[in-house]
Amino acid sequence: MLITCHNCETIFQIDKSKIAQKGQQVKCSVCAHVWTIFPDNEEETNTPKLNLNRNEDLSTEATTQKLQGPKHRQDILEKNKKSNFLAFLIWLFIICMVLVLGIFALITYRATVTAYYPKLSTFFELAGININYSSESLAIQNLQTDWKDDILRVRGDIFNNGSMRVHTLPVKITVIDPSGLLLSTHEIWPDSITIDASEHVPFFAQITIDADEKAEIQVDFLSYKSK
Template identity: 25%
Template structure:
């Protein structure tokens, strides 16, 4: 027969002959609890108040362990959520550096309404002037940029987009920025001449561009055309 300790639920195999016809008292080797076992293997008072109290106690222990397990799981999720939230917040706060290291991420930030300035520069005064060099019409664009990133930046190129009255691009030009290294808080200048600009050019849009983009190399998915590094201006006739 199988004997089960009513105190700790440890089970034992016992020969019925060792119990006898009148039953006997047995002792649990695990917890030292003693109880009387009848000839049929049933503990005396198994269904009585003492056994009921033991069962209630064991149920409380099980419930306590269940609550502790749930609390641990909730705490683990809270910790994971906090770490994820901190990582996400860090990515948002330092998104300019994230985009600088991983340009493709700019599209993601832009999709959720966050502007990104991966170059750390802003346009200041910009002028566009039309004139003739002999008989050749010229469009000259000059301006300044400021390093607002708080650290020295390598100067990118300025991409000048020529737009018609509907905002469609009908031409472009690239201008280098000098000096090539811009200290934090300092300004730099750029200038470009467009010969024979389209007569329909009604508006200019200025963007920052990498050297690869300026030389016609593969352009990044993260276009510089975000509100932090883009400027539109009219074209003087």
């Protein structure tokens, strides 16, 4: 059975069969408090007094039973500390996993992330991670070309037919002679570096070139990635 020291509240385990029916004195191994216990666990409230003239030591009396297997409050506190430390490690592991997954997603979808937060592009540049811009959801619309003497004007819109904001791309303008000879190529950027879903941004170029007005003009996106 379990008994508790009235003085320090330390819990002990004792063999009930070894306790005499008339009661037995026990001594706390922690604070040296002495009291009487009974088999029915009705402990005596009065603490016996020692006869100092006889140099009496209750811990050596034959009627005093040695307590085995004390369960100190310190043990309970130690278990609580271990449990709290384990919980801390679990939470630390969860937080680390969330951070790792967040960084992985940030790197994987960096083109989309930097379209919404362009300032993060600097972070990837410092880390040496390139950002590849895709033209998959972009289209050139409302393309117009006209000549005036030796000046070629090209204007149009870049349309985002995707569901998320994306980076715009530079537009490549190629002028080819009717005979198939490549006359010139030009690269221009639209008016905005990003474009929202289902929106468009305009672009315009004015090129001075000595060419026949019948020359073929090709307008396409130029592949681009950050350095």
